[in-house]
Amino acid sequence: TQALSIRGLKKVYHNGFEALKGIDLDVEQGDFFALLGPNGAGKSTTLGIVSSLVNKSAGSVKILGVDIDQDFSKAKRALGVVPQEFNFNQFEKVYDIVVCQAGYYGIPRVEAKQRAEHYLKELGLWDKRHSAARMLSGGMKRRLMIARALVHDPKILILDEPTAGVDIELRRSMWEFMKKINAQGTTIILTTHYLEEAENLCRNIAIIDKGEIVQNTNMKSLLQQL
Ligand code: ADP
Ligand code: ADP
Numbered sequence: 001t002q003a004l005s006i007r008g009l010k011k012v013y014h015n016g017f018e019a020l021k022g023i024d025l026d027v028e029q030g031d032f033f034a035l036l037g038p039n040g041a042g043k044s045t046t047l048g049i050v051s052s053l054v055n056k057s058a059g060s061v062k063i064l065g066v067d068i069d070q071d072f073s074k075a076k077r078a079l080g081v082v083p084q085e086f087n088f089n090q091f092e093k094v095y096d097i098v099v100c101q102a103g104y105y106g107i108p109r110v111e112a113k114q115r116a117e118h119y120l121k122e123l124g125l126w127d128k129r130h131s132a133a134r135m136l137s138g139g140m141k142r143r144l145m146i147a148r149a150l151v152h153d154p155k156i157l158i159l160d161e162p163t164a165g166v167d168i169e170l171r172r173s174m175w176e177f178m179k180k181i182n183a184q185g186t187t188i189i190l191t192t193h194y195l196e197e198a199e200n201l202c203r204n205i206a207i208i209d210k211g212e213i214v215q216n217t218n219m220k221s222l223l224q225q226l
Pocket of ligand 1: 012
């Protein structure tokens with residue numbers, strides 16, 4: 001089974017704007033996959049539909065072979081999602097945000113704490129565990145979102161522009177972290193508008209423009225064409 005399989009996906013927003021014009025996309029398990037495209041191409045809309053934050057207008061989405069319309073709770077367990085906007089409670093403490101998230105997945109408290117500690121350490125946030133989230137820098141908030149997305153050990157990690165607005169040094173360390181998670185078996189799907197980021201990280205890539213997939217290939221053959 002594919003990690004993600006999308007067929008004929010369309011999105012028409014309420015104002016009549018057609019953001020996705022019937023896209024097909026497949027991502028294999030274990031892949032490191034980039035959805036690359038300029039601003040406004042439909043990247044966030046696609047990931048929003050996959051993570052069920054946005055309603056689709058037509059088409060189907062399967063996650064690990066399960067249609068999100070049939071059994072979204074199962075699909076949801078398989079996913080860790082890092083949206084572009086910071087959507088945690090800014091007044092809550094870093095540690096509590098991650099532990100609390102584990103609770104939503106029914107992970108027992110003791111284990112939730114262990115996992116929170118593990119990921120906060122991995123992401124260099126352990127020293128900040130008692131800080132309110134609003135006290136963190138932008139890069140730290142981004143890493144907090146990643147720790148929170150990983151706490152239930154999802155099979156697939158989805159990240160929308162994970163390094164947007166992050167300085168080059170931190171970007172490199174985030175790249176290393178994502179590579180490590182991927183090497184441990186987690187499928188990674190990210191959006192980016194930097195070719196350099198996709199080039200550094202990804203095995204397979206789809207290029208989206210104006211709501212249509214214009215290329216879907218592996219990174220090596222794409223680079224040979226440029
Ligand atoms: P849906 O069709 O998924 O219900 P809506 O059309 O109701 O989505 O819009 C959802 C939200 O996105 C609204 O609060 C709206 O203000 C906001 N929004 C509207 N236009 C844009 C845009 N061009 N880019 C981003 N967000 C927008
Ligand atoms: P990307 O992530 O590639 O920058 P998006 O998926 O955010 O692109 O947006 C695709 C297009 O849909 C853009 O033209 C955007 O303005 C429009 N759009 C996004 N959200 C809404 C919304 N809620 N209502 C109307 N248009 C929207």
